[in-house]
Amino acid sequence: xxxxxxxxxxxxxxxxxxxxxxxxxxxxxxxxxxxxxxxxxxxxxxxxxxxxxxxxxxxxxxxxxxxxxxxxxxxxxxxxxxxxxxxxxxxxxxxxxxxxxxxxxxxxxxxxxxxxxxxxxxxxxxxxxxxxxxxxxxxxxxxxxxxxxxxxxxxxxxxxxxxxxxxxxxxxxxxxxxxxxxxxxxxxxxxxxxxxxxxxxxxxxxxxxxxxxxxxxxxxxxxxxxxxxxxxxxxxxxxxxxxxxxxxxxxxxxxxxxxxxxxxxxxxxxxxxxxxxxxxxxxxxxxxxxxxxxxxxxxxxxxxxxxxxxxxxxxxxxxxxxxxxxxxxxxxxxxxxxxxxxxxxxxxxxxxxxxxxxxxxxxxxxxxxxxxxxxxxxxxxxxxxxxxxxxxxxxxxxxxxxxxxxxxxxxxxxxxxxxxxxxxxxxxxxxxxxxxxxxxxxxxxxxxxxxxxxxxxxxxxxxxxxxxxxxxxxxxxxxxxxxxxxxxxxxxxxxxxxxxxxxxxxxxxxxxxxxxxxxxxxxxxxxxxxxxxxxxxxxxxxxxxxxxxxxxxxxxxxxxxxxxxxxxxxxxxxxxxxxxxxxxxxxxxxxxxxxxxxxxxxxxxxxxxxxxxxxxxxxxxxxxxxxxxxxxxxxxxxxxxxxxxxxxxxxxxxxxxxxxxxxxxxxxxxx
Numbered sequence: 247x248x249x250x251x252x253x254x255x256x257x258x259x260x261x262x263x264x265x266x267x268x269x270x271x272x273x274x275x276x277x278x279x280x281x282x283x284x285x286x287x288x289x290x291x292x293x294x295x296x297x298x299x300x301x302x303x304x305x306x307x308x309x310x311x312x313x314x315x316x317x318x319x320x321x322x323x324x325x326x327x328x329x330x331x332x333x334x335x336x337x338x339x340x341x342x343x344x345x346x347x348x349x350x351x352x353x354x355x356x357x358x359x360x361x362x363x364x365x366x367x368x369x370x371x372x373x374x375x376x377x378x379x380x381x382x383x384x385x386x387x388x389x390x391x392x393x394x395x396x397x398x399x400x401x402x403x404x405x406x407x408x409x410x411x412x413x414x415x416x417x418x419x420x421x422x423x424x425x426x427x428x429x430x431x432x433x434x435x436x437x438x439x440x441x442x443x444x445x446x447x448x449x450x451x452x453x454x455x456x457x458x459x460x461x462x463x464x465x466x467x468x469x470x471x472x473x474x475x476x477x478x479x480x481x482x483x484x485x486x487x488x489x490x491x492x493x494x495x496x497x498x499x500x501x502x503x504x505x506x507x508x509x510x511x512x513x514x515x516x517x518x519x520x521x522x523x524x525x526x527x528x529x530x531x532x533x534x535x536x537x538x539x540x541x542x543x544x545x546x547x548x549x550x551x552x553x554x555x556x557x558x559x560x561x562x563x564x565x566x567x568x569x570x571x572x573x574x575x576x577x578x579x580x581x582x583x584x585x586x587x588x589x590x591x592x593x594x595x596x597x598x599x600x601x602x603x604x605x606x607x608x609x610x611x612x613x614x615x616x617x618x619x620x621x622x623x624x625x626x627x628x629x630x631x632x633x634x635x636x637x638x639x640x641x642x643x644x645x646x647x648x649x650x651x652x653x654x655x656x657x658x659x660x661x662x663x664x665x666x667x668x669x670x671x672x673x674x675x676x677x678x679x680x681x682x683x684x685x686x687x688x689x690x691x692x693x694x695x696x697x698x699x700x701x702x703x704x705x706x707x708x709x710x711x712x713x714x715x716x717x718x719x720x721x722x723x724x725x726x727x728x729x730x731x732x733x734x735x736x737x738x739x740x741x742x743x744x745x746x747x748x749x750x751x752x753x754x755x756x757x758x759x760x761x762x763x764x765x766x767x768x769x770x771x772x773x774x775x776x777x778x779x780x781x782x783x784x785x786x787x788x789x790x791x792x793x794x795x796x797x798x799x800x801x802x803x804x805x806x807x808x809x810x811x812x813x814x815x816x817x818x819x820x821x822x823x824x825x826x827x828x829x830x831x832x833x834x835x836x837x838x839x840x841x842x843x844x845x846x847x848x849x850x851x852x853x854x855x856x857x858x859x860x861x862x863x864x865x866x867x868x869x870x871x872x873x874x875x876x877x878x879x880x881x882x883x884x885x886x887x888x889x890x891x892x893x894x895x896x897x898x899x900x901x902x903x904x905x906x907x908x909x910x911x912x913x914x915x916x917x
Contacts, residue, residue: 260330263826290314308789318358382439394478396682396895403883423473429466462487481679481692485672494770494841521638523856536722549623557620564613596713606722625654674736682895699864732850738840759869790821
């Protein structure tokens with residue numbers, strides 16, 4: 247890996263700010279020829295541990311951890327004429343590689359950080375505690391009793407395979423009868439006495455990538471087999487808050503102008519219905535913003551250009567005042583103890599005693615309210631001039647052809663997106679089966695059950711009616727939003743395909759118990775990958791956040807509700823920039839993603855654009871499970887190779903995957 251003249255095609259420059267001695271120390275580790283030593287990443291982490299958390303050594307520590315992570319993830323790190331170059335791995339298939347080969351390469355890269363996490367004392371202790379048989383009211387139990395015995399399961403399925411076709415369906419239901427269990431804080435498993443959240447976390451550690459808690463909404467789901475002793479776990483899933491902007495999803499729904507125009511031109515959407523929905527959404531959004539301290543009622547009813555200009559000036563003034571506030575906070579903190587904590591607002595969480603009107607006068611929310619009102623009133627002014635409701639077809643054509651009209655449409659479409667993502671769309675961030683049910687296509691079952699009436703009801707119960715902190719500060723009054731799920735989205739971990747979601751469909755015509763067709767559809771693929779931090783370990787992320795906090799006097803990364811999306815990503819980006827490293831070069835992971843969507847009913851897209859469809863009923867778990875057994879389990883259970891693989895799976899399989907220092911290989915991990 248010593249100096250060469252030729253530069254790799256996809257290499258990215260990597261020139262961190264280090265003093266001369268530290269640069270030489272780092273380059274010394276990179277100064278070798280031939281294959282990269284296996285201990286390369288370990289040496290870098292050892293150098294990081296020897297660096298104290300102050301001055302330039304903080305930079306060296308962050309750089310070493312970063313390079314070690316990139317190397318573990320398959321990046322090529324090299325010296326070219328004294329400069330560091332990093333080249334991300336490609337998922338392009340070579341002539342002699344299969345799709346599974348590419349998946350295995352990506353999986354192996356992800357497992358590097360997972361193995362390190364499993365070796366952390368706190369994680370290793372948690373796993374040992376879960377596996378230790380402990381006396382509880384249910385008797386001596388452990389999490390291992392929730393892992394089914396593949397050999398016993400195979401015996402039962404083999405006997406069923408010899409039955410006549412008309413007998414197999416009922417017999418399979420007596421062997422695999424899925425139920426959904428939601429993990430609430432404080433709730434325990436009736437069979438083992440273990441906390442449900444701990445059970446979910448234990449099985450989450452078997453996934454291919456390390457476990458990281460995420461902010462926002464989270465619904466942890468266990469799918470269990472009520473037909474077997476102790477109701478063993480079939481699989482796990484998590485519904486989480488969706489990302490704010492996802493081009494494939496937003497195009498598919500119609501939240502982007504080009505997609506909306508295409509739907510109008512093709513006749514999928516009616517111009518009158520779209521125009522009415524846009525006008526209603528605009529009025530609803532204005533009503534959700536406190537405006538009495540910014541404009542008059544007449545200006546809300548009939549906005550003019552001067553109104554918009556005054557609001558923009560008000561937003562600029564609040565921004566400047568906010569910067570002064572952050573600077574004063576920084577200077578005061580530095581004088582006290584040299585540490586600069588985030589500047590939190592007065593509202594930490596929704597509380598019945600919260601004065602939302604006073605909270606709306608926080609400088610951050612004065613700016614946000616003024617900015618949003620300026621946009622909404624500008625759009626209203628444009629729509630009124632075009633007579634959107636009175637002449638919908640002509641008005642939409644006119645608006646779509648002019649820049650001012652396009653901007654007005656974009657503003658309202660963004661409001662549809664915000665409303666939908668806040669209450670009607672959830673992201674499936676974790677979904678799959680655990681051994682031995684992964685051999686029986688249990689991952690497909692889990693994915694389908696997420697669209698069940700039970701999961702939808704649990705989601706509504708958990709999040710429906712909750713007071714939203716940001717929306718309430720914007721409105722100056724308590725605002726609660728519904729949790730009316732109409733759409734699930736997910737992203738494949740592998741950019742070359744997902745066996746779990748591909749062709750995952752159940753037709754109601756073929757399965758009488760289903761109220762409507764149930765399907766996961768592929769809606770597109772990112773061509774060049776995206777930006778994210780999945781390839782960076784927890785230690786590296788922490789070191790980069792320290793770098794960000796050490797150089798920004800105004801605490802631009804304030805990690806506060808309403809300050810912006812993804813504080814973690816923004817902090818890491820700022821940390822990389824503070825090191826003198828192009829953040830895009832590191833955070834652009836070069837791994838394309840496949841996007842999938844599951845609708846609750848055929849009218850979901852229209853409902854997310856304010857064009858409500860007929861009331862629909864999601865199918866129950868029992869009906870979906872019966873359809874899954876007919877569609878997949880029956881055939882799978884009659885394959886000798888499946889039964890043979892099943893017999894090798896059980897508690898020991900999962901234990902081996904969770905104790906990397908005690909085994910030289912990992913079990914098959916979920917997709």
